[in-house]
Amino acid sequence: MRTSIATVCLSGTLEEKLTAIAAAGFDGVEIFENDLLASPLSPERIRDRAAELGLAIDLFQPFRDVEAVPEDLLARTLRRAEKKFAVMERLGADLMLVCSSVSPAALDDDALAAEQLRLLAERAAAHGIRIAYEALAWGRHVNTYDHAWRIVRQADHPALGICLDSFHILSRGSDPKGIEEIPGEKIFFLQLADAPLMAMDVLQWSRHYRCFPGQGGLDVAGLLEHVLRTGYEGPLSLEVFNDVFRQGDTARTAVDALRSLIALEEAAGRTDLPAPVVPTGFAFAELASTGPELPALLTELGFARTGRHHSKPVELWEQGDARIVLNSGLDATTGHPEPALAAIGLETSDPAASAGRARALLAPVLPRHRAVADAPLDAVAAPDSTELFFCRTEHPDHPSWTGDFTPRAASAAPAGITHIDHVALTQPRHHFDEASLFYRTVLGLRPHESLELADPYGLLRSRAVSGADGSVRLALNVAQIRPDSGPSGSLRQHIALHSRDIVATARRLWELGAPPLPIPGNYYDDLEARHELDPGLHRTLRELGLLYDQDDGGSFLHLYTATVGRVFFEVVQRIDGYQGYGAANAPVRLAAQHARVR
Numbered sequence: 001m002r003t004s005i006a007t008v009c010l011s012g013t014l015e016e017k018l019t020a021i022a023a024a025g026f027d028g029v030e031i032f033e034n035d036l037l038a039s040p041l042s043p044e045r046i047r048d049r050a051a052e053l054g055l056a057i058d059l060f061q062p063f064r065d066v067e068a069v070p071e072d073l074l075a076r077t078l079r080r081a082e083k084k085f086a087v088m089e090r091l092g093a094d095l096m097l098v099c100s101s102v103s104p105a106a107l108d109d110d111a112l113a114a115e116q117l118r119l120l121a122e123r124a125a126a127h128g129i130r131i132a133y134e135a136l137a138w139g140r141h142v143n144t145y146d147h148a149w150r151i152v153r154q155a156d157h158p159a160l161g162i163c164l165d166s167f168h169i170l171s172r173g174s175d176p177k178g179i180e181e182i183p184g185e186k187i188f189f190l191q192l193a194d195a196p197l198m199a200m201d202v203l204q205w206s207r208h209y210r211c212f213p214g215q216g217g218l219d220v221a222g223l224l225e226h227v228l229r230t231g232y233e234g235p236l237s238l239e240v241f242n243d244v245f246r247q248g249d250t251a252r253t254a255v256d257a258l259r260s261l262i263a264l265e266e267a268a269g270r271t272d273l274p275a276p277v278v279p280t281g282f283a284f285a286e287l288a289s290t291g292p293e294l295p296a297l298l299t300e301l302g303f304a305r306t307g308r309h310h311s312k313p314v315e316l317w318e319q320g321d322a323r324i325v326l327n328s329g330l331d332a333t334t335g336h337p338e339p340a341l342a343a344i345g346l347e348t349s350d351p352a353a354s355a356g357r358a359r360a361l362l363a364p365v366l367p368r369h370r371a372v373a374d375a376p377l378d379a380v381a382a383p384d385s386t387e388l389f390f391c392r393t394e395h396p397d398h399p400s401w402t403g404d405f406t407p408r409a410a411s412a413a414p415a416g417i418t419h420i421d422h423v424a425l426t427q428p429r430h431h432f433d434e435a436s437l438f439y440r441t442v443l444g445l446r447p448h449e450s451l452e453l454a455d456p457y458g459l460l461r462s463r464a465v466s467g468a469d470g471s472v473r474l475a476l477n478v479a480q481i482r483p484d485s486g487p488s489g490s491l492r493q494h495i496a497l498h499s500r501d502i503v504a505t506a507r508r509l510w511e512l513g514a515p516p517l518p519i520p521g522n523y524y525d526d527l528e529a530r531h532e533l534d535p536g537l538h539r540t541l542r543e544l545g546l547l548y549d550q551d552d553g554g555s556f557l558h559l560y561t562a563t564v565g566r567v568f569f570e571v572v573q574r575i576d577g578y579q580g581y582g583a584a585n586a587p588v589r590l591a592a593q594h595a596r597v598r
């Protein structure tokens with residue numbers, strides 16, 4: 001289907017917005033009037049620029065406070081409309097959005113509303129323009145789509161139709177099934193927006209928190225299916241008012257926006273994308289590493305240096321199925337000034353298909369051979385710019401990245417680590433919504449609840465995404481904390497390693513003189529109040545500095561190492577199918593990490 005986007009969704013000048021919208025690959029735009037008013041370009045220049053970029057101007061909006069005014073105000077409204085029709089002719093736009101009146105002057109009179117909209121449509125038609133009438137969720141008298149449709153039907157003019165906006169319909173809890181009663185040709189335009197579920201005034205919710213479909217909690221895909229059943233053939237257009245996107249990188253937001261529409265079309269059965277190939281595990285985590293700290297930390301954690309890359313300054317460290325790649329050649333080329341997570345290898349059954357899906361969803365595909373290994377690896381850049389490699393480790397049907405490492409005799413005393421449990425990535429402030437959409441659509445991972453965790457100097461927002469069986473789990477974090485609150489405070493990333501016996505792992509760390517992050521005694525007093533733990537277990541937790549959590553089925557023990565550069569390790573033990581990440585303990589852990597660097 002044709003794709004379109006309202007200029008209000010993006011940051012920047014009108015010129016910057018049009019350029020980004022075209023570059024992302026949209027077919028058209030809705031010109032938001034404010035963007036036009038603030039632009040130094042004449043309507044003719046804007047029309048030419050859009051044409052040069054291959055963009056149709058699908059709609060001009062909004063025209064406000066039209067219907068059901070007392071007779072003496074009608075002449076002024078029509079005069080105002082004529083001025084805007086003239087601008088639209090210069091722009092080459094032939095569809096005007098009229099949103100339902102919020103004016104105290106508007107009367108609660110459907111027959112009058114229909115009569116005046118009919119008059120407006122007649123005037124518009126004389127200019128070859130059509131009117132799409134939209135019910136704002138906070139309209140004074142008209143605030144539901146079915147009410148707007150009754151008025152449009154009553155007005156009965158070929159140049160008057162309805163504009164459906166998923167936010168206005170779903171935010172009020174209207175049943176979208178009724179859309180199917182509207183003939184498709186009377187739906188002149190469809191605007192799509194999602195929003196996180198929040199209990200707040202609907203106007204504030206709409207103006208500040210809308211997001212692209214799939215990023216919030218509204219069933220936009222379900223609504224689209226009802227619309228498509230009417231035979232609607234117009235564009236799918238995004239209209240999002242969002243405080244974060246207003247400040248974001250224009251080109252990047254435009255790509256994020258189009259990705260949301262591609263995924264929405266897929267959900268509605270309107271496109272054939274390559275199916276997601278859900279990763280089945282972590283092949284490796286690659287850290288940019290200079291200096292002795294990370295090798296020392298890995299040794300303490302029981303890892304063995306098992307391989308050396310045959311041509312690059314890269315080492316493979318292993319324990320059980322956990323593989324860590326230390327790359328000391330990255331700082332010069334990619335500008336990692338300190339130890340940081342550079343890449344994640346994801347195990348998939350078909351790396352080429354994973355990459356094909358990623359490409360179809362506009363993920364930035366990285367050139368091959370930038371990999372740690374020389375084996376051909378397909379890779380894409382995640383929203384936080386971590387490189388994601390699609391791997392098939394040591395299967396006869398595919399070259400394995402491990403083949404590029406020369407094995408070394410390993411001599412380490414393992415500490416019970418079995419595999420990488422999860423990896424926590426730091427999202428740039430403005431890319432949190434983009435990140436969860438990216439992982440859901442590109443990799444087929446399921447987003448979990450979005451959490452806000454208290455940090456002594458701010459707030460950590462965190463959202464996990466995981467495969468259905470939990471074999472791949474990523475925590476997407478944004479730290480909104482005071483920048484001077486410690487080194488890399490807002491940029492920390494971590495790798496969580498699963499231990500089959502975390503008590504033994506913790507004792508070993510103590511014996512090696514590398515004890516876990518110190519946890520205050522107050523935490524253990526509270527733990528005793530919250531849970532009826534076995535006294536022996538409680539004593540052990542306190543003694544070793546282990547954190548504890550429970551969910552419906554199971555329990556969770558975890559500990560944290562020191563931070564090196566931007567990176568630290570967590571060791572976790574999941575017992576009886578515990579599914580979470582110990583979020584209840586995050587505030588204590590974050591405070592302890594600040595205390596440790598002071």
Ligand SMILES: O=C(O)c1ccc(O)c(O)c1
Nearest residue numbers: 062099134165206207239
């Ligand atoms: O917030 C508004 O005023 C507004 C304007 C035009 C729209 O299409 C809309 O959905 C909301």
Ligand SMILES: [Mg+2]
Nearest residue numbers: 134165191239
């Ligand atoms: Mg709208």
